[in-house]
Amino acid sequence: MRYTIRVNGRRRVVQSDADTPLLWVLRDDLRLTGSKFGCGIAYCGACTVHLDGVPARACVTPISAVGNAAIVTIEGIGRSHWGRRVKSAWLDLDVMQCGYCQAGQVMTATALLARNPRPTDADIDQAMRNNICRCCTYTRIRAAIKRAAGLPTADTREADHG
Amino acid sequence: MDNDAASVHPDHPPSTPSAPARLSRRAFVTASLTAGGGLLLTLHLPAAARAAGAPTERSESAEINPFISIAPDGIVTIMAKNPEIGQGMKTTLPMLIAEELDVEWKNVRAKQAMLDPIYGPQFAGGSLGTPLNWIPMQQVGAAGRQMLIEAAARIWHVPPGECRAAKGMVHHRPTGRALPYGALARKAAALRPPELDSVTLKSPKDYTIIGKFTGGIDSPRVLDGDRLFGIDVIVPQMSYAVYEKSPVFGGRIVRANIEEIRALPGVRAAFIVRGSAPDAAIKMGLVDGVAIVADRWWDAEKARRKLRVEWTPQARSRQSTQAFAQEAARLMRSSAHSIIRRDGDVDAALARAAKVLKATYSYPFLAHATLEPQNCTAHVRPDGSVEIWAPTQNPDSGAHLVAQTLGIDPGKVKVHMTRCGGGFGRRLSNDYMVEAAMIAKRTGRAVKVLWDRTQDFHHDAYRPAGFHAFTAGLAASGKPVAFRDHFVTFGQDGQVASSANLPRDHFPAGYVPSLEYGQSLLQLDVPTGPMRNPGGNALAFAFESFIDELAHAGGLDPLALRLDLYGPPRVLSAPPPRGGLRIPPFDTGRVRGVLELVAQKSGWKRRGALPAGTGLGLAFYYSHFGYVAEVVKAGVNPDGTPKVHKIWAAVDIGRQIINPAGAYNQVQGAVLDGLGQALHLLITVENGRVVQRNFDTYHLLRMDEAPPVEVHFLLSDNDPTGLGEPALPPVLPALCNALFAASGTRIRSLPIDRLHSHHARA
Ligand code: FES
Numbered sequence: 072m073r074y075t076i077r078v079n080g081r082r083r084v085v086q087s088d089a090d091t092p093l094l095w096v097l098r099d100d101l102r103l104t105g106s107k108f109g110c111g112i113a114y115c116g117a118c119t120v121h122l123d124g125v126p127a128r129a130c131v132t133p134i135s136a137v138g139n140a141a142i143v144t145i146e147g148i149g150r151s152h153w154g155r156r157v158k159s160a161w162l163d164l165d166v167m168q169c170g171y172c173q174a175g176q177v178m179t180a181t182a183l184l185a186r187n188p189r190p191t192d193a194d195i196d197q198a199m200r201n202n203i204c205r206c207c208t209y210t211r212i213r214a215a216i217k218r219a220a221g222l223p224t225a226d227t228r229e230a231d232h233g
Numbered sequence: 234m235d236n237d238a239a240s241v242h243p244d245h246p247p248s249t250p251s252a253p254a255r256l257s258r259r260a261f262v263t264a265s266l267t268a269g270g271g272l273l274l275t276l277h278l279p280a281a282a283r284a285a286g287a288p289t290e291r292s293e294s295a296e297i298n299p300f301i302s303i304a305p306d307g308i309v310t311i312m313a314k315n316p317e318i319g320q321g322m323k324t325t326l327p328m329l330i331a332e333e334l335d336v337e338w339k340n341v342r343a344k345q346a347m348l349d350p351i352y353g354p355q356f357a358g359g360s361l362g363t364p365l366n367w368i369p370m371q372q373v374g375a376a377g378r379q380m381l382i383e384a385a386a387r388i389w390h391v392p393p394g395e396c397r398a399a400k401g402m403v404h405h406r407p408t409g410r411a412l413p414y415g416a417l418a419r420k421a422a423a424l425r426p427p428e429l430d431s432v433t434l435k436s437p438k439d440y441t442i443i444g445k446f447t448g449g450i451d452s453p454r455v456l457d458g459d460r461l462f463g464i465d466v467i468v469p470q471m472s473y474a475v476y477e478k479s480p481v482f483g484g485r486i487v488r489a490n491i492e493e494i495r496a497l498p499g500v501r502a503a504f505i506v507r508g509s510a511p512d513a514a515i516k517m518g519l520v521d522g523v524a525i526v527a528d529r530w531w532d533a534e535k536a537r538r539k540l541r542v543e544w545t546p547q548a549r550s551r552q553s554t555q556a557f558a559q560e561a562a563r564l565m566r567s568s569a570h571s572i573i574r575r576d577g578d579v580d581a582a583l584a585r586a587a588k589v590l591k592a593t594y595s596y597p598f599l600a601h602a603t604l605e606p607q608n609c610t611a612h613v614r615p616d617g618s619v620e621i622w623a624p625t626q627n628p629d630s631g632a633h634l635v636a637q638t639l640g641i642d643p644g645k646v647k648v649h650m651t652r653c654g655g656g657f658g659r660r661l662s663n664d665y666m667v668e669a670a671m672i673a674k675r676t677g678r679a680v681k682v683l684w685d686r687t688q689d690f691h692h693d694a695y696r697p698a699g700f701h702a703f704t705a706g707l708a709a710s711g712k713p714v715a716f717r718d719h720f721v722t723f724g725q726d727g728q729v730a731s732s733a734n735l736p737r738d739h740f741p742a743g744y745v746p747s748l749e750y751g752q753s754l755l756q757l758d759v760p761t762g763p764m765r766n767p768g769g770n771a772l773a774f775a776f777e778s779f780i781d782e783l784a785h786a787g788g789l790d791p792l793a794l795r796l797d798l799y800g801p802p803r804v805l806s807a808p809p810p811r812g813g814l815r816i817p818p819f820d821t822g823r824v825r826g827v828l829e830l831v832a833q834k835s836g837w838k839r840r841g842a843l844p845a846g847t848g849l850g851l852a853f854y855y856s857h858f859g860y861v862a863e864v865v866k867a868g869v870n871p872d873g874t875p876k877v878h879k880i881w882a883a884v885d886i887g888r889q890i891i892n893p894a895g896a897y898n899q900v901q902g903a904v905l906d907g908l909g910q911a912l913h914l915l916i917t918v919e920n921g922r923v924v925q926r927n928f929d930t931y932h933l934l935r936m937d938e939a940p941p942v943e944v945h946f947l948l949s950d951n952d953p954t955g956l957g958e959p960a961l962p963p964v965l966p967a968l969c970n971a972l973f974a975a976s977g978t979r980i981r982s983l984p985i986d987r988l989h990s991h992h993a994r995a
Pocket residue numbers: 107108109110111112113114115116117118119128129130131
């Protein structure tokens with residue numbers, strides 16, 4: 072089957088079985104390897120891309136289901152306002168260790184801020200809990216999201232507990 | 234892996250601390266001119282110096298390689314010799330060189346080196362990157378600076394002593410003249426470099442790079458989605474492959490529906506590969522499997538789902554977690570098969586004790602679960618030479634495995650080290666590398682082998698499970714006077730399995746007068762191996778929890794008991810040097826330092842004032858030359874799951890934190906990694922195979938469970954040591970001790986999951 076999809080603002084034509092996950096079309100056919108493979112079952116978030124601005128798990132999204140949705144990947148997210156802010160906050164706070172999960176983290180965090188520019192710790196927990204970081208950089212991910220939002224980066228959850 | 238016992242190996246770091254290695258007297262740098270008119274500093278590392286730290290020796294000839302180059306425009310390129318697995322070495326080691334070279338960090342580029350004996354040890358393991366390289370990397374940088382100063386002095390006809398270097402320039406103060414390094418490169422290249430041992434290193438007060446918050450050198454590229462990881466490698470005319478292996482360890486292929494697979498869309502080739510040896514599964518070598526090669530990975534993976542393989546029936550397929558536990562319980566009722574250590578007469582001391590405590594602790598197998606699944610790209614050329622692109626922590630060992638399996642000279646294996654999407658010890662084994670090499674050889678073209686997550690769970694070198702039957706006797710004062718551990722662990726034919734041993738000097742050995750460590754082995758046909766802080770990641774939970782039990786039973790403050798056991802600050806005698814490492818002595822003053830610091834920061838003394846249902850727990854662990862004490866503040870949710878409010882860590886890894894950006898990250902990450910293990914992680918063996926298949930059944934810690942982690946470094950006057958591992962172990966017992974303080978429930982088996990399933994206060 073031939074599919075025409077829109078990736079990072081460009082029209083791309085790919086030849087693929089209908090059931091091939093978008094992740095492999097991006098990685099192996101279009102050579103956009105920024106989106107990562109972690110689990111293949113929508114459990115880790117490493118493959119997160121945006122479909123019309125909404126985070127989606129590319130590993131379980133068949134190419135046939137993409138249709139005309141605007142696909143944005145880590146390679147293109149820096150062109151958006153929130154994508155740029157999130158990426159620079161990530162670098163300012165040196166969030167990553169191995170970095171493998173971070174494309175997915177950035178994509179999810181960008182979608183969170185685009186929807187909710189002043190997230191609370193609870194909002195961050197809710198939005199980010201489906202992105203695994205095996206290196207456990209959660210402390211800095213939380214702080215970087217707040218920094219991108221222009222909020223104080225202190226973690227207030229412990230103080231709340233008293 | 235067979236290695237010289239005297240060498241420092243990532244799988245087997247010295248159990249005692251070490252001082253930084255110095256480059257051998259015979260190591261030296263030479264200088265030359267680059268084609269573009271820049272300065273090239275080349276490090277010559279004689280075979281002896283390399284052998285001191287190299288996992289295995291590849292060649293005896295003194296070889297050379299460009300290590301640092303300074304271009305006419307002042308851009309400095311430094312070869313990053315070690316693999317980057319997220320521990321930050323690709324940033325840390327160039328920082329050390331750049332500091333002494335006196336260049337601005339923004340003008341430094343790090344280039345990943347290939348595997349090459351001239352770099353000396355190239356591995357990521359044992360938290361050895363810092364102690365092995367701290368001095369040598371600074372010396373190399375300082376040698377370069379000295380030559381650039383010399384070059385400027387000659388141009389100006391002034392004594393070198395009147396010149397100084399700063400920010401990539403040499404200045405002559407008396408006349409106010411200055412020249413950039415780029416302009417000095419040609420002149421410096423003609424000079425004779427100084428002896429490395431003769432160079433003067435900077436005083437720490439003059440540091441401009443060391444000690445500064447420095448972001449990961451490749452981080453911007455990671456966030457741009459650049460191709461850095463093994464899984465991202467693309468080489469011309471590459472195919473993709475999957476490799477199906479027996480889910481029961483050691484299974485061999487009887488037959489498979491190869492013809493049917495070959496006919497599937499996109500499949501280029503499908504064939505059976507024979508494993509290299511019957512015990513290859515345990516040794517993490519090449520095992521039997523079916524290779525499917527296709528133009529896209531997804532096509533190969535789809536075809537694999539149609540694969541039907543008949544495996545040999547395995548007697549060992551009856552091995553299971555449950556059977557191990559039953560057998561361990563039986564063994565623990567009798568005396569240990571062998572004695573690891575015996576001090577005094579434990580039975581007599583127990584008979585005299587005011588109080589005797591017994592407890593049994595156990596912990597499960599664990600998987601490494603690097604987020605980037607195992608993968609490797611390989612190309613075997615018609616002349617038999619092999620080119621490998623791999624995320625590996627141990628490239629040299631991988632090259633040897635490939636050479637041995639393919640029957641070629643190790644010198645014919647070229648290894649490109651890619652960034653690793655996590656290591657944690659998994660990539661010290663190179664089983665995926667040898668698979669890729671063999672499949673590439675059979676197909677005659679470049680092939681990228683990628684495992685899916687289930688394969689990654691099913692083919693690991695697991696953190697071994699273990700069982701401890703503790704008995705301790707307390708004096709009337711509450712102080713332990715007798716201590717026994719009957720450790721039931723795993724082995725193969727009488728040999729303790731990889732990473733399944735109890736070191737004879739493990740605390741409290743040497744601090745309790747009558748003590749015995751005994752050991753019994755369960756036969757294991759599941760591969761095991763080092764996982765971040767091997768030994769410590771399991772032993773700390775058992776020992777430091779039981780020490781907490783002793784404190785409570787003896788009516789003592791757990792902090793006071795530890796301070797009392799370690800005793801007054803003193804330096805214990807140092808073991809002999811090992812390989813390139815001088816082993817510094819164990820210092821009880823450093824133990825006291827971090828214990829007191831963490832107590833102060835966490836409000837330990839005021840813990841009685843916490844609301845009911847909230848408790849603090851404390852633990853200390855010494856490993857990989859680092860001294861770490863941690864306190865966890867926790868309670869219990871209504872559904873019985875632990876609620877962790879906050880964690881404090883006090884860490885002593887010497888006088889200098891080289892890169893605070895990486896250092897705090899490593900500690901916080903290690904603490905949360907350990908927390909996740911304690912809360913949820915479990916690998917179960919049933920019928921000789923691993924049950925867990927993906928992250929839906931292996932619950933890695935997530936954002937909403939990650940509490941704040943407050944880190945404090947205690948700067949003691951000792952050479953800096955590594956940080957990838959030492960902060961992990963204490964959090965497991967500290968959490969369990971906190972849950973006891975909060976609820977009265979003592980956790981004696983991991984993972985915790987819910988407190989209901991554990992023992993309430995006796
Ligand atoms: S790879 Fe898609 S969620 Fe894990």
